[in-house]
Amino acid sequence: MAGYPSEYELDVVLRDGGVARFRPIRPDDSGRLKDFFEALGPESRYFRFFRIKETLSEEEVAFFTQVDYSDRMALVATLDDAVIGVGRYDRAEPAAVIAEVAFAVVDEHQGRGIGTQILQLLTKHARDGGVEHFRAYVLGENRQMMRVFRNSGYELTRTIDSGVFTVDFPTVESEGSLAAEAEREKRAIAASLLPLFFPRSVAVIGASNNPDSIGGKLFNNLLRESLTGPLYPVNPTSKVVHSVRAYQSILEVPDVVDLAYIVVPSRFVLDVARQCAEKGVRGLVVISAGFSEVGPQGAELEKELLDIVRSSGMRMVGPNCMGLLNTAPSIRLNGTFGPVFPPAGNVAMSSQSGALGIAILDYATRNNIGISQFVSVGNKADVSANDLILSWEDDPATDVITLYVESFGNPRKFSRIARRIGRSKPIIAVKSGRTAAGSRAASSHTGALASSETAVRALFTQAGVIRVDTIEELFDAASLLASQPIPRGTRVGVITNAGGPGILAADALEDHGLVLPELSLELQERIGSVLPPAASTRNPVDLIASGGPDEFAHATREVLNSGEVDSLIVIYVPTSPEGADRVAEALRTCQDSYEGDIALLSVFMDASGKAGTKLAGEPRSIPTYLFPEAAALALARAVRHGKWRQRDPGLEVQLDPDATDSIRRVIDSALDRIGDDGGWLEPDEVDACLRAAGLRTPETAVAVGRDQAIATAREIDGPVVLKVLAESALHKSDVGGVVLNVQGDEEVGTGYDQVTAVADDVDGVLVQEFIPKGHEVLIGMAQDSNFGPLVGFGLGGIYVELLKDVSLRIHPITDVDASEMVRETKAFRLLEGYRNQPQGDVAALEDALQRISGLISVMPELVEMDLNPVKVLEPGLGICVVDARMRVEPMGPDELPTMKDLPGVASPTSV
Ligand code: ADP
Ligand code: MG
Numbered sequence: 001m002a003g004y005p006s007e008y009e010l011d012v013v014l015r016d017g018g019v020a021r022f023r024p025i026r027p028d029d030s031g032r033l034k035d036f037f038e039a040l041g042p043e044s045r046y047f048r049f050f051r052i053k054e055t056l057s058e059e060e061v062a063f064f065t066q067v068d069y070s071d072r073m074a075l076v077a078t079l080d081d082a083v084i085g086v087g088r089y090d091r092a093e094p095a096a097v098i099a100e101v102a103f104a105v106v107d108e109h110q111g112r113g114i115g116t117q118i119l120q121l122l123t124k125h126a127r128d129g130g131v132e133h134f135r136a137y138v139l140g141e142n143r144q145m146m147r148v149f150r151n152s153g154y155e156l157t158r159t160i161d162s163g164v165f166t167v168d169f170p171t172v173e174s175e176g177s178l179a180a181e182a183e184r185e186k187r188a189i190a191a192s193l194l195p196l197f198f199p200r201s202v203a204v205i206g207a208s209n210n211p212d213s214i215g216g217k218l219f220n221n222l223l224r225e226s227l228t229g230p231l232y233p234v235n236p237t238s239k240v241v242h243s244v245r246a247y248q249s250i251l252e253v254p255d256v257v258d259l260a261y262i263v264v265p266s267r268f269v270l271d272v273a274r275q276c277a278e279k280g281v282r283g284l285v286v287i288s289a290g291f292s293e294v295g296p297q298g299a300e301l302e303k304e305l306l307d308i309v310r311s312s313g314m315r316m317v318g319p320n321c322m323g324l325l326n327t328a329p330s331i332r333l334n335g336t337f338g339p340v341f342p343p344a345g346n347v348a349m350s351s352q353s354g355a356l357g358i359a360i361l362d363y364a365t366r367n368n369i370g371i372s373q374f375v376s377v378g379n380k381a382d383v384s385a386n387d388l389i390l391s392w393e394d395d396p397a398t399d400v401i402t403l404y405v406e407s408f409g410n411p412r413k414f415s416r417i418a419r420r421i422g423r424s425k426p427i428i429a430v431k432s433g434r435t436a437a438g439s440r441a442a443s444s445h446t447g448a449l450a451s452s453e454t455a456v457r458a459l460f461t462q463a464g465v466i467r468v469d470t471i472e473e474l475f476d477a478a479s480l481l482a483s484q485p486i487p488r489g490t491r492v493g494v495i496t497n498a499g500g501p502g503i504l505a506a507d508a509l510e511d512h513g514l515v516l517p518e519l520s521l522e523l524q525e526r527i528g529s530v531l532p533p534a535a536s537t538r539n540p541v542d543l544i545a546s547g548g549p550d551e552f553a554h555a556t557r558e559v560l561n562s563g564e565v566d567s568l569i570v571i572y573v574p575t576s577p578e579g580a581d582r583v584a585e586a587l588r589t590c591q592d593s594y595e596g597d598i599a600l601l602s603v604f605m606d607a608s609g610k611a612g613t614k615l616a617g618e619p620r621s622i623p624t625y626l627f628p629e630a631a632a633l634a635l636a637r638a639v640r641h642g643k644w645r646q647r648d649p650g651l652e653v654q655l656d657p658d659a660t661d662s663i664r665r666v667i668d669s670a671l672d673r674i675g676d677d678g679g680w681l682e683p684d685e686v687d688a689c690l691r692a693a694g695l696r697t698p699e700t701a702v703a704v705g706r707d708q709a710i711a712t713a714r715e716i717d718g719p720v721v722l723k724v725l726a727e728s729a730l731h732k733s734d735v736g737g738v739v740l741n742v743q744g745d746e747e748v749g750t751g752y753d754q755v756t757a758v759a760d761d762v763d764g765v766l767v768q769e770f771i772p773k774g775h776e777v778l779i780g781m782a783q784d785s786n787f788g789p790l791v792g793f794g795l796g797g798i799y800v801e802l803l804k805d806v807s808l809r810i811h812p813i814t815d816v817d818a819s820e821m822v823r824e825t826k827a828f829r830l831l832e833g834y835r836n837q838p839q840g841d842v843a844a845l846e847d848a849l850q851r852i853s854g855l856i857s858v859m860p861e862l863v864e865m866d867l868n869p870v871k872v873l874e875p876g877l878g879i880c881v882v883d884a885r886m887r888v889e890p891m892g893p894d895e896l897p898t899m900k901d902l903p904g905v906a907s908p909t910s911v
Pocket of ligand 2: 883
């Protein structure tokens with residue numbers, strides 16, 4: 001179909017957690033459209049057509065289903081291949097900037113957010129196509145439709161005439177519309193996962209009498225914790241499973257089933273999933289393996305499984321996972337086949353590795369760390385870590401989110417939501433392996449630099465994600481953040497009964513950039529009043545070996561109430577058999593009567609771990625560690641996180657719609673030419689994108705042959721630069737393929753001979769305006785498997801990789817980011833005018849970085865880019881990009897996209 005915009009085919013999670021498919025209308029929808037019209041109630045029909053309408057004529061059906069996707073656009077929402085909603089817009093005349101919009105949803109699906117989604121998609125399509133205003137006519141009594149318009153967050157104006165509202169609104173995104181959308185996304189995802197975490201009833205398909213089989217273990221676990229709802233074993237050959245009456249198929253279960261665990265061999269999974277869809281099951285947890293993890297055939301099977309899940313509106317965890325559990329007392333869902341059910345608590349966990357998941361639950365249980373929900377996401381065909389994070393954002397039982405991740409399916413989305421959620425709930429991640437950016441994009445400088453370990457760490461910090469190296473460190477940080485306030489600053493107090501551990505703590509704290517301030521004399525006196533003269537009241541406070549529960553309680557209380565530190569570590573080295581217990585009790589009492597916001601941590605150098613049990617519980621647990629170094633590291637992470645929360649995120653630049661349009665046109669035609677494997681953009685395409693984004697490039701033309709090169713050079717004012725165009729000469733000057741500053745026919749001719757002699761596959765030369773002077777810097781971009789696009793800035797030219805003087809940030813780059821990036825490199829010294837060098841236009845450079853980020857926002861297909869060099873001219877003269885390369889790849893299938901993941905939709909500035 002000509003012009004059919006297939007990027008508008010998407011599955012969307014609705015307000016109530018169901019899933020519907022949205023796509024542009026097609027001519028073959030005529031039958032479905034007639035059925036839809038039949039299904040519309042009389043009232044809806046009246047609202048839509050402003051009169052009682054019984055049937056649609058053939059002409060009407062043809063008119064509605066055949067659109068040009070430009071002046072006339074229509075979208076449908078479908079469920080089980082039936083159309084349940086339709087929306088359209090029509091321009092008053094071709095290419096008009098105003099269009100009339102209308103939509104209708106069948107009665108039984110109203111109120112689910114389908115109208116809102118249709119409107120959202122139509123608005124985006126219209127905006128991209130140059131429609132600036134929407135107008136809708138709404139009957140006064142049609143409250144439902146008015147609500148959809150209001151909830152969209154667009155800036156509406158309404159007028160009423162004879163009972164009909166005229167609603168007008170600009171199609172441009174506003175802060176209101178973006179915020180409304182982020183809120184919708186979060187609610188919808190959370191609602192869709194509710195039947196998985198709080199099912200009214202659960203079935204285990206493949207429940208087995210063999211207690212050693214996975215189906216046996218899982219079923220026994222669910223039984224053992226006395227799941228609050230009914231539990232139904234499904235087994236085709238046994239009438240009874242572990243004393244519970246079993247059913248041959250899920251269709252025979254005489255009750256609604258919200259959640260079904262599937263533990264059958266992979267070849268049966270599709271049939272079983274179809275039966276679940278028929279039964280009206282809302283959530284699946286597919287434990288069975290044999291899918292994409294085993295190769296292409298498995299991947300095909302997984303695709304079919306996902307299709308069943310999506311088209312019936314279910315959600316699915318897995319396949320190839322160990323299950324999911326929820327410790328909430330109202331449900332007690334022990335839905336994994338592992339041996340432990342952890343204590344209830346406020347830490348949520350998503351694990352990409354099943355085996356590790358078991359170890360994690362075991363560790364948490366042994367260390368008294370309470371879990372709210374745990375999900376082993378397996379192959380993440382449907383439910384991803386991103387979905388879980390969104391659902392935990394507003395979950396009252398969860399205060400800290402922990403992740404074991406190997407890869408993110410949608411890194412752009414991860415960094416967008418992590419940055420928002422991290423402001424209220426810390427996200428801690430154990431990330432295995434290094435970032436893939438290096439291996440994928442090694443041909444760009446930025447890619448090579450981004451793979452370094454320090455860069456990865458910095459990037460997690462930028463997103464506000466606390467990155468740890470081991471499971472132990474994960475829980476060290478989680479137990480602190482789950483129980484204590486985030487420290488407001490870097491000042492730490494240490495109280496100990498032995499000098500050695502005090503010094504170890506002080507050293508470790510200082511290594512992490514924390515400080516141990518000298519305590520005031522008044523405070524030292526108050527602490528010292530109950531201590532023997534040999535004790536030290538400086539920081540660390542050393543109570544010496546005679547220090548028991550009373551001395552610890554006294555000193556702790558004094559330091560907590562002094563406000564002279566932001567956090568306090570109390571270290572106890574056992575001096576008697578009951579010592580640890582009694583000191584723990586003393587600390588417990590201090591904590592119970594303390595309401596301030598100084599974080600309290602404890603170290604009990606006692607391997608029995610008994611003190612920890614005393615320190616757990618309401619209103620605040622005190623995290624406990626075996627060694628001072630572990631406490632110092634956990635504390636340093638919390639402090640860094642606190643700093644991140646206090647930082648002003650800044651504002652980002654968004655390109656205007658005209659710029660976006662012309663960039664999209666360039667990319668779309670380039671992708672047609674390049675094909676599915678992706679490839680490099682042509683120089684003129686690169687130039688067009690950069691200019692549209694508002695970046696200066698030199699006057700440039702491609703010339704083929706000596707004569708044309710000379711002719712082209714004549715048309716450019718002043719001296720020129722000649723650069724060879726040849727596939728083999730990626731880095732042109734390395735092979736002698738660049739001559740600078742030539743003028744006049746003779747020089748140009750000689751230059752031409754020179755640069756074309758260096759390769760056998762010469763396609764032509766670039767003839768370019770010569771830009772004298774200027775500092776040479778690099779701006780680059782590479783895709784990262786954790787965070788999506790990264791933007792790098794540093795000193796340009798041939799020494800980039802040698803000097804590693806590059807600062808990296810996750811896209812999008814705000815004004816605050818740009819300013820920091822420029823200032824944290826050595827290149828900045830040069831731009832400031834080092835040793836009589838001319839200064840550079842730093843303001844223009846910061847602006848350029850933000851514009852590049854704006855460009856990346858509208859080019860999700862961009863996988864790597866090197867602008868090297870960008871010439872930074874003297875203040876007031878701006879910058880000029882003299883060499884640029886961009887590589888694009890078509891976007892692959894992804895997890896459930898939302899509007900913001902579509903091309904041309906940027907994330908709100910508040911995240
Ligand atoms: P490559 O990176 O493939 O070797 P460039 O286009 O970056 O090729 O050119 C090499 C060097 O030539 C640049 O680093 C810059 O110093 C200089 N140069 C390139 N184009 C221009 C120009 N238009 N004006 C001034 N100097 C230029
Ligand atoms: Mg270059």
